[in-house]
Amino acid sequence: MTDKTQKTGLTVDDYAEWIITIFVLAVMVSAFVTALDWPQYAAIFPLMISGFGSALLCLKLVQMVLVSARAGHVAGAEPANSADRPVADDEPAEKGMDSVFATSPRVVWLETLLSVTIFFALLTVAGIEATIFVFCLVYLTLVARKSILFSLIYAVLLVGVVYLMFVVLLTLPLPKGLLFS
Amino acid sequence: MIEAALSGLLQVVSPYALSLMLIGIVIGFVVGILPGLGGPVALALMLPFTFGMTPIETFCFLLSTMVVTTTAGGITSILFGIPGEATAAAIVLDGHPMAKQGEAGRAIGAMLMASLLGAVIGAIAIVLSIPIIRPIVLAFGPPEFFMLTLVGLTFISVLSDGSMTKGLIMATAGILVALVGIDPQTAVPRYTFGLLELWDGISIVAIVIGLFGGPQILELMLSKSSIATGTASNDVRGIWQGFKDSFIHWNVVLRAGLIGAGVGIVPGVGGSVAQFIAYGHAKQTSREPEKFGKGSMEGLLAASGNNNAKDGGALIPMISFGLPGSVSTAIVLTAFLIVGITPGPAMLTEHLDVTFAMIWVTIIANVIVLLITIPLIKPLSRVTLVSGPLLAPFLLVLVVLGAYATHNSMHDVWVMLAAAAIGVLCQRFNWPKVPLLLGVVLGEICERYFFLSHSLFGWDWLSRPIVIGFAVIMAFIFFRAGRQAWLKTRQQGSPA
Numbered sequence: 001m002t003d004k005t006q007k008t009g010l011t012v013d014d015y016a017e018w019i020i021t022i023f024v025l026a027v028m029v030s031a032f033v034t035a036l037d038w039p040q041y042a043a044i045f046p047l048m049i050s051g052f053g054s055a056l057l058c059l060k061l062v063q064m065v066l067v068s069a070r071a072g073h074v075a076g077a078e079p080a081n082s083a084d085r086p087v088a089d090d091e092p093a094e095k096g097m098d099s100v101f102a103t104s105p106r107v108v109w110l111e112t113l114l115s116v117t118i119f120f121a122l123l124t125v126a127g128i129e130a131t132i133f134v135f136c137l138v139y140l141t142l143v144a145r146k147s148i149l150f151s152l153i154y155a156v157l158l159v160g161v162v163y164l165m166f167v168v169l170l171t172l173p174l175p176k177g178l179l180f181s
Numbered sequence: 182m183i184e185a186a187l188s189g190l191l192q193v194v195s196p197y198a199l200s201l202m203l204i205g206i207v208i209g210f211v212v213g214i215l216p217g218l219g220g221p222v223a224l225a226l227m228l229p230f231t232f233g234m235t236p237i238e239t240f241c242f243l244l245s246t247m248v249v250t251t252t253a254g255g256i257t258s259i260l261f262g263i264p265g266e267a268t269a270a271a272i273v274l275d276g277h278p279m280a281k282q283g284e285a286g287r288a289i290g291a292m293l294m295a296s297l298l299g300a301v302i303g304a305i306a307i308v309l310s311i312p313i314i315r316p317i318v319l320a321f322g323p324p325e326f327f328m329l330t331l332v333g334l335t336f337i338s339v340l341s342d343g344s345m346t347k348g349l350i351m352a353t354a355g356i357l358v359a360l361v362g363i364d365p366q367t368a369v370p371r372y373t374f375g376l377l378e379l380w381d382g383i384s385i386v387a388i389v390i391g392l393f394g395g396p397q398i399l400e401l402m403l404s405k406s407s408i409a410t411g412t413a414s415n416d417v418r419g420i421w422q423g424f425k426d427s428f429i430h431w432n433v434v435l436r437a438g439l440i441g442a443g444v445g446i447v448p449g450v451g452g453s454v455a456q457f458i459a460y461g462h463a464k465q466t467s468r469e470p471e472k473f474g475k476g477s478m479e480g481l482l483a484a485s486g487n488n489n490a491k492d493g494g495a496l497i498p499m500i501s502f503g504l505p506g507s508v509s510t511a512i513v514l515t516a517f518l519i520v521g522i523t524p525g526p527a528m529l530t531e532h533l534d535v536t537f538a539m540i541w542v543t544i545i546a547n548v549i550v551l552l553i554t555i556p557l558i559k560p561l562s563r564v565t566l567v568s569g570p571l572l573a574p575f576l577l578v579l580v581v582l583g584a585y586a587t588h589n590s591m592h593d594v595w596v597m598l599a600a601a602a603i604g605v606l607c608q609r610f611n612w613p614k615v616p617l618l619l620g621v622v623l624g625e626i627c628e629r630y631f632f633l634s635h636s637l638f639g640w641d642w643l644s645r646p647i648v649i650g651f652a653v654i655m656a657f658i659f660f661r662a663g664r665q666a667w668l669k670t671r672q673q674g675s676p677a
Contacts, residue, residue: 016610024354031357031372042369044635045628046360053353060346101396101609104403112402119577120598124591128581136574144405144570158575165215166582173589175581 017064025057115139127177132159182533186308189237189537193545198241201234202542205245206549212246213253216263216390216583220250220509228512228519236520237538243516244539245546247509248300251488252550255292260285260564261408261576263394263583267386268488270618271456273393275473275480280408282476285562290423291478293554295434295485297547298427302438302486303445303493304540310497321447324642327630328651329447330623333454334616335655345662348616351607355620356627358383366632378592387584387597388621394580395601396608401569401576408565408572420558426478427486433463433479434486441487445494455494457619459487465661493543500528500536 032050035043104112118138122131136155140146146154166172192198205227212223223246231239254266259276272292279288310317334352361372362382373379401408427434437459444455463483464473473480495510501524517524528536564572584597607614634642642648 013610020606020610020612024350027354028357034372038364038369038371039367041632042364042367042371045631046357046371049353049356049360049624053350053357056346056350056353060350063346100400100404101605108403108405112399115402116399116577120594123581123594128578128585132574132578135577139574140570143402144568146571154571154574158578162578162582165211166586170212172586175585175591175594 021057021060021064025054025061028053028057111143115143123175123177125178127180128162128175129159130177132162185533186537188534189539190541192237192534193241193538193541198238201238201242202245202546203549205242206249206546206553209246209249209546210253210550210553213250214257214265216257216265216394216579220247220266221512223247223250224509224512228515231516231519234520236522236532236535239516239520240513240535240539241542243513244542245549247513248489248492248543248546249550251492252293252296252547255296255485255488256289256554256561258393259288259292260561261394261572261579262397263576263580264389267389267622268456268491269484270389270393271460271484271615272481272488274460274484274615275475275477276484277397277408278474278476279478279481280562280565283565284419284476285408285565286419286558287423287426288481289554289558289561290420291426291481292423292485293551294424294427295437295482296489297544297551298431298434299438299441299486300489300493300543300547302435303442303490304544306439306442306490307493307497307500307536307540320647322645323630323633323637324645325647325651326447327627327634328648328655329444330454330627330630332651332655332658333444333458333623334619334627335658344613345659345666348613351613352616352620355617355622356624357620358388358617359621359624360628365629378590381588382625383596383621384584384587384593385621386587387593388600389618390580390583391597391600391602392604392607392614392618394576394583395597396604398573398576398580399601399605402573405569407568419562420555427482430479430482433482436462436466437483437486438490441490442494444487445491446497454619454622455487455491456484457615459483465658489543489547493540496539496543500524500539 028050032047032054035046035050037043038046115135119131119135122134126134133155136158137148137151140151140154141148144151162174166174193202208223208227209220213220224243227243227246231242234242251266251268254264254269255272255276257263257265258269258272259280262273262277262280264270264273276288276292279285357372359382361379363369363373363380364371370380440459440462441455444458460473460480460483463479464470467473467477467479469477469479492509499510499514514524522528522532522535580597580601581594584593585591587593603617604614606612607617638645
């Protein structure tokens with residue numbers, strides 16, 4: 001994921017840096033413009049903050065342009081050794097456990113995101129108890145490759161523990177879902 | 182004063198008071214370990230049971246719960262990377278990497294001992310402050326509190342790895358998030374986009390759980406491996422090593438405790454901020470700052486050492502002025518009224534034994550929780566060896582219920598989910614999450630004190646001596662962080 005693209009010499013991280021910076025700048029500017037319509041006392045602090053944030057993001061964009069220009073210059077002079085390019089202040093530091101996000105195959109990403117989507121869709125529709133039961137059964141059987149019996153026991157135990165802790169002991173309500181609310 | 186201290190101690194160690202304390206500790210431990218359910222929830226649930234109790238019994242019951250929820254929240258932070266309490270978020274930064282390296286036992290041991298030492302430091306701070314607290318607290322007005330929140334935000338420069346600019350941007354974004362909702366001064370809805378759910382603002386608890394817990398769960402689901410990979414050394418020696426670590430790095434614990442007690446005094450700021458100030462300070466003064474965020478013992482001790490000390494600090498304005506420093510202390514304040522005691526000068530004269538009893542409870546409750554947890558550390562540490570896909574459904578349920586329990590609303594679950602997505606992006610593309618959280622926590626307080634300062638003094642508040650003092654501290658922090666970044670860039674740029 002962090003390999004440089006052949007045409008531009010930019011990495012996925014570089015592209016992400018540009019996209020995130022520009023997106024946050026757009027949010028800050030929108031926040032500033034929105035605050036202009038409010039009464040003075042409601043607007044003064046948001047204007048200060050969004051104005052300051054916008055200025056910081058412009059500064060960051062300038063830093064990024066300078067770093068890109070410098071990196072391009074070094075790459076032009078020494079194309080064979082791009083690892084020697086100067087390290088900018090804002091460049092991503094050494095990756096540790098975050099590399100899981102960067103290196104996981106697309107299929108695993110899709111499987112995981114689909115699982116999470118199904119969990120929250122079920123939660124919205126059927127509430128937490130049914131979601132726990134169905135999700136544990138399906139996820140543990142299909143993704144974790146556990147036996148149906150194991151998944152069933154896990155699901156029943158988790159529903160029981162949640163009910164005991166939240167409803168019986170703490171007397172707190174649980175998410176009901178659209179079907180039961 | 183010694184007589185009052187002894188009287189307070191004797192009343193606290195009576196069998197009935199001790200058994201109430203034990204009940205409070207067990208409830209606090211269970212609630213603290215569950216993300217989202219914090220001290221306020223536990224205290225609110227227990228408050229009705231205090232009717233008919235004596236003042237000492239009431240405070241044994243409530244305060245033991247309050248301090249134990251803070252400590253227990255650190256266990257979830259270390260094991261799963263999901264803060265059990267908003268005040269235990271900084272423990273995730275180094276505690277969870279230690280668990281991943283197979284040192285969960287050592288991390289929990291160090292966290293517990295540092296919390297106990299922090300509680301002692303907080304207690305000593307209360308005792309020492311009794312004669313001098315009134316003039317000090319009265320010297321602080323809205324401008325000073327405003328500057329103090331800015332000092333807290335300034336620490337982002339040392340918290341954000343390698344980039345002060347990114348840290349400041351994230352903090353600014355966090356403050357903007359905190360401004361969502363009805364403006365308390367003019368009742369104008371701000372950044373609510375016509376959604377009624379946003380009128381009350383955005384839940385900090387949901388953001389904490391999402392920002393820190395979301396990426397951890399996704400990582401477990403993607404990697405399909407256990408939290409700790411390789412051979413885990415979660416044996417009893419690790420626990421003792423953790424205890425020893427907190428004494429080896431006693432100066433880190435002491436400074437974190439003093440910061441916790443100091444910041445805890447400021448109404449509304451409390452532990453959510455104190456932990457990061459202590460963490461930032463430890464990083465700035467450490468000989469190995471590069472290890473912070475990757476399993477640094479100093480980082481873990483700084484985050485743990487302040488979390489009970491701040492409870493001591495929060496008790497100071499409550500006892501002296503009836504001014505609660507946090508939601509938890511506000512509920513404890515209600516208990517004052519139930520038992521018929523008025524906080525204020527009388528607490529330092531007529532009811533001094535009750536004040537000392539409260540101090541003793543914060544220490545004794547931590548000693549008991551330490552003793553209770555020692556046999557639990559080993560089985561708890563083994564959780565880090567359970568495979569990711571087995572843990573994932575349990576953790577998903579935990580974060581959903583944690584977010585939901587804040588206001589019993591699905592809206593907070595969606596906020597948590599959005600925060601989780603932001604947390605994943607931050608982690609993947611190296612944008613710092615902590616300044617964002619700090620901005621969310623401090624945004625509302627920062628605006629309130631700014632508004633009060635401006636309303637009361639115009640712009641003259643900028644020339645107040647303590648305000649100038651804080652500005653100098655901020656300038657020094659920026660200068661030092663900037664210099665360190667410049668030196669680092671120069672070193673990396675120069676040929677080997």
